[in-house]
Amino acid sequence: MYEVLLNHLSRYIRLDDLEREILVSKLRYKKVSKKSYLLRQGQTCTGNFFVLSGCFRLFTITANGTEQILQFGISGWWICDNHSFENNLPSEYYIQAVEDSEIAIISKSVYEDLFEKIPLLNKYFRLMMQRAYAASLKKIELLLCTSAEERFNQFTNDFPDFVQRIPQYMLASFLGFTPEFLSMLRAKIKHTADTN
Amino acid sequence: MYEVLLNHLSRYIRLDDLEREILVSKLRYKKVSKKSYLLRQGQTCTGNFFVLSGCFRLFTITANGTEQILQFGISGWWICDNHSFENNLPSEYYIQAVEDSEIAIISKSVYEDLFEKIPLLNKYFRLMMQRAYAASLKKIELLLCTSAEERFNQFTNDFPDFVQRIPQYMLASFLGFTPEFLSMLRAKIKHTADTN
DNA sequence: CGGAATCTTGAAAGTGTTCAAATCAAGTGG
């Protein structure tokens, strides 16, 4: 049930059987059907969610009422509003399943306790946070240094299968432009491909 | 010498005297004069740098040859190319002092050892990475959801004193637009203020 | 003081958005 998570953990830290047992006993498994929410704007984020399968998006609603996707979470990644989670504050974000998905939940109520019982988890989450931070910095660089067209091309090259999985309008939002513009890009690319 | 760092640490974890002593013995203090570099593109990042005083910028050179600032580091923040540091890879970034500064360095050679001797540091850096990650996510949101003008106004309101400290062209770069455009914004604001 | 770095100004050009309408795809209930 938690193999994906346990495998993932073992790539960063080495837990003994007892620790693993404690961890598993604190986890909660959940099937999440497409379009349902793990978190809505205004709610406090009560869990840290590990994606076992499927896909989630973290988004906010902008001043002019449109959805802006900030992150996707797929198998092997944690997704959470850490700020809300840590400080018990209402979140600005929505976390929604893009596909039927499965997750492992560490809820707020057991989080601190878990770190006390398994101190090595501090190292694991240090590395996870570092990874997420590095990914965010890379994204900032992409947003600041490249045009919409370059971002689209690069992302399509780097994650061709993921691009197939999600609706185009979500991809456009994530990459920071409009669905109409993405449509134009696709038409342009198709055309240049045709004329070769 | 390291008060800023030790105070900062004590806000997140409680070290005993021995641990503190070990930590201090592994740190290296350095004065860094304005415009000198802690890291250059192509080099491997050999230290994790805590800013005791002063200010640094982390930037890259874009395809068209201009500097793009991704981060500032001021007193109380760590600055480092984690990706390069952890994996011994050449960095894409420059880290340069914006002012005469002082830093505490944890170098690569003692980093792992330090976590072994003081496991509690895993918690501290977990929280630091989480904080840096949250800040990055906030910045991504800002870049995706707001116009250049809004970004400028918001940043100026949130960090009025910091804005005074740095050259305008660095602020423009950090916020993701050109110095010329910033100049225009300032003129516009000045004008609307005058006509009130 | 002199030279380099920084900031300002304005016109022209580019990139991406908005809006509205048409087409296409997909999910649902009868």
Next chain:
DNA sequence: CCACTTGATTTGAACACTTTCAAGATTCCG
């Protein structure tokens, strides 16, 4: 399983925001 409704994508024209380039003014620092 088809018909219907809703959701997603496409297209094009007008517009808005930001950049580019070039020149001039200003400030900083040795």
